[in-house]
Amino acid sequence: MFRSRRYRYDNEGVVLAITVLLVGAVIVLTSTFTFCVSGIFIIGMFVLSAVMIRSHHKGLMRQAVLVNELQTPALDEVVDECQLKLQPGPVDVYLVEKNQMNAYTFGIETPKVLVLYSPLLKVMSPGELKFIIGHEMGHVALGHTWLNTIIGGMAGIPAPFGASVILYAAFRWWSRMCEFSADRAGLLACGNLNLAVSALVKLVAPEVRSQRDFDQAMAAIDREDDDVSNRLAEVFQSHPMLIRRINQLRQYAATQEYQNLQKGVNANLGQSMDTANASQPPSVVTIRLTESEPKEQIPPEERWPWLKPLDQTDNQQDED
Ligand SMILES: [Zn+2]
Numbered sequence: 266m267f268r269s270r271r272y273r274y275d276n277e278g279v280v281l282a283i284t285v286l287l288v289g290a291v292i293v294l295t296s297t298f299t300f301c302v303s304g305i306f307i308i309g310m311f312v313l314s315a316v317m318i319r320s321h322h323k324g325l326m327r328q329a330v331l332v333n334e335l336q337t338p339a340l341d342e343v344v345d346e347c348q349l350k351l352q353p354g355p356v357d358v359y360l361v362e363k364n365q366m367n368a369y370t371f372g373i374e375t376p377k378v379l380v381l382y383s384p385l386l387k388v389m390s391p392g393e394l395k396f397i398i399g400h401e402m403g404h405v406a407l408g409h410t411w412l413n414t415i416i417g418g419m420a421g422i423p424a425p426f427g428a429s430v431i432l433y434a435a436f437r438w439w440s441r442m443c444e445f446s447a448d449r450a451g452l453l454a455c456g457n458l459n460l461a462v463s464a465l466v467k468l469v470a471p472e473v474r475s476q477r478d479f480d481q482a483m484a485a486i487d488r489e490d491d492d493v494s495n496r497l498a499e500v501f502q503s504h505p506m507l508i509r510r511i512n513q514l515r516q517y518a519a520t521q522e523y524q525n526l527q528k529g530v531n532a533n534l535g536q537s538m539d540t541a542n543a544s545q546p547p548s549v550v551t552i553r554l555t556e557s558e559p560k561e562q563i564p565p566e567e568r569w570p571w572l573k574p575l576d577q578t579d580n581q582q583d584e585d
Contacts, residue, residue: 303422310418329359347398347454350530353406366468370401377405388471392455393464399454403447440503445513453530458518462511
């Protein structure tokens, strides 16, 4: 059988080589361009965030109350205890008059800034407040404040083909992991699982005053993850569902690692190394933050015994 390809046009091979080279060059150039533009975008976002952070800090300095020994001595005592325990580095704490239950932290430079909204002081007991403040100080200690600025900028890169959605979801995923870490810091700061859990519950149900209120709020929180739409929505949320945070804390509180860390942070205060005493300071603490501080001083583990860690036979940290 006669078989020949010699009829190929002379320039076909040359033009093919040029085409392949051009495609390669375009790929290299466009990816270099994307790389440079992305770098500029990330740096730009970082600078913009830094400017906004600085102006927000200045605004707080003008309008909010700086927590210190003279202006807010009782709250300052709580803040100092958390700071001593967790050693997050320099943090300025501001109290802001707002009609909302919230606390947050931010900062690239030192000192970092921690903001507490005033209703927290009306609703939370001193021990619960230690969880809230400790949580925020955990964010500071673990570098989340500045990491958030950088990673947030990176995740905001304009990207094609729905990649922006994936980047955004990844950023939120990381944010939720940070919340679990910060909750652990909050637990170490307050030294009591029940106080940590009641603080979390009160964030969404500040009106809780009785065991019945608490049970109802807890049941609603527990139902949250039954709903598929809630589980899907969580993908784009900065905070995990409360029930997940509570369950993570319960598991963590039962670990030896936690017991060791609690001993370590308690030692910073000169407290007993015995973790069995860890719950005593928050639950019997006599600090009065405001006149509306809940009068009830029954330790939460008595009010909500079911919140005790599952293994009661061990020398648990939140046992009196
Ligand atoms: Zn947080």
